[in-house]
Amino acid sequence: ELKVEQNPLFLSMQEGKNYTIYCNYSTTSDRLYWYRQDPGKSLESLFVLLSNGAVKQEGRLMASLDTKARLSTLHITAAVHDLSATYFCAVARVAGTYKYIFGTGTRLKVLA
Amino acid sequence: DAEITQSPRHKITETGRQVTLACHQTWNHNNMFWYRQDLGHGLRLIHYSYGVQDTNKGEVSDGYSVSRSNTEDLPLTLESAASSQTSVYFCASSESTRPDTQYFGPGTRLTVL
Numbered sequence: 001e002l003k004v005e006q007n008p009l010f011l012s013m014q015e016g017k018n019y020t021i022y023c024n025y026s027t028t029s030d031r032l033y034w035y036r037q038d039p040g041k042s043l044e045s046l047f048v049l050l051s052n053g054a055v056k057q058e059g060r061l062m063a064s065l066d067t068k069a070r071l072s073t074l075h076i077t078a079a080v081h082d083l084s085a086t087y088f089c090a091v092a093r094v095a096g097t098y099k100y101i102f103g104t105g106t107r108l109k110v111l112a
Numbered sequence: 113d114a115e116i117t118q119s120p121r122h123k124i125t126e127t128g129r130q131v132t133l134a135c136h137q138t139w140n141h142n143n144m145f146w147y148r149q150d151l152g153h154g155l156r157l158i159h160y161s162y163g164v165q166d167t168n169k170g171e172v173s174d175g176y177s178v179s180r181s182n183t184e185d186l187p188l189t190l191e192s193a194a195s196s197q198t199s200v201y202f203c204a205s206s207e208s209t210r211p212d213t214q215y216f217g218p219g220t221r222l223t224v225l
Contacts, residue, residue, distance in 0.1 A: 033213060042202065042216045043155075088154065092212065100145070100214070104154040 002027050004091050006103035014111050016078050021106045023072040023089035032072045033090040034063050037105070043088065047074075079110045114139040118203050118217040126225055131190040133220050135203030143206040144186040145214065146170075146178065148199040155202065161186055162208070193224045 003026040013019050023032070034046040047056040049065035049072060056063050060083065062075045072089055090102045116137040125131050137144065146158040157170030159178040167178050175197060177189045190197055200221050204214040 031212075042218050043204075043214075045213045045215070048213050090214075100157060100160075102147075102155040104152070 002029070002091065002093055002099050002101050004089060004101045004103040006087075006089060006106050008106060009104060010107050010109075012109045012111060013076075013079050015080055018078065019076050021074040021076070021087055021108075023074070023103055025070050025072075025089075025091045025101075027070075027093065029067070029070075029091045029093050031092050032065050033092070034072070034074055035088045035090065035102075037086045037088065039085075046087075076108075079108075081110045081112055084108055084110045116203060116205055116215055116217040118201075118220050120220060121218065122221045124223045124225065125193050127193060127195060129193050131193050131222065133188045133190075133201055133203075133222070135186050135188065135217060136184055137203075137205040137215075137217075138184065139205055139207075139215060140183060141205035141215075142183065142208040143212065144180070145204045145206075146176070146186065146188045147202045147204065148172065148197075149202060149219075150199050158188065158201075159186075190222075193222075195224050198222060198224045 005024045007022050032049045035043040037043045047063040052067040054065045060077045065072045086105045086107045088102050088105045093099045119134045142163045145160045147155040149155050156172045158176050161167050161180040200219050202219050203217040206212040206214045
């Protein structure tokens with residue numbers, strides 16, 4: 001069964017600090033996605049990681065994928081208040097029954 | 113610009129009523145999805161479709177149905193609404209080929225009394 005776990009579930013951090021969100025998944029997958037959701041809003045795509053060792057960066061966010069460890073990380077550098085949101089990872093598996101499973105999300109609050 | 117829309121944005125209904133939530137996309141994507149989002153559960157897949165006349169059950173499909181008569185629309189029907197179906201519903205679409213990033217609609221908040 002494909003399971004996706006994120007940690008931490010809640011993260012409160014000071015502006016200017018660094019932190020990492022972890023996404024573990026249980027079975028083989030060759031693609032992992034990160035999404036952002038602002039309160040009361042829809043989800044928007046941040047990154048798509050398609051191969052082992054893939055690294056994507058945009059602004060203060062950097063995502064990486066280790067398919068052997070079944071782990072993706074979302075690293076936040078020098079956090080600012082505008083990054084406050086809920087971040088979801090998602091994993092897709094096409095072999096057999098199609099599955100696109102989201103993690104439970106990490107609610108990030110950046111304090112001024 | 114291409115987009116994905118949902119209607120209504122908010123709906124209050126009574127237990128036992130049939131409810132249909134609309135989803136319309138102009139991306140010309142073959143893949144469309146319905147999710148529900150509840151606190152503590154993240155997003156859970158209800159139904160999905162790979163193309164016209166194709167529909168598939170997701171992990172929480174009981175009590176829901178979909179039909180796909182054209183590329184643009186995937187309406188979600190609650191046959192007999194239950195209080196447990198109170199949730200926020202998101203529709204999404206994606207291309208058939210990698211990367212199949214999903215593009216989400218604005219969501220429908222459904223309350224079943």
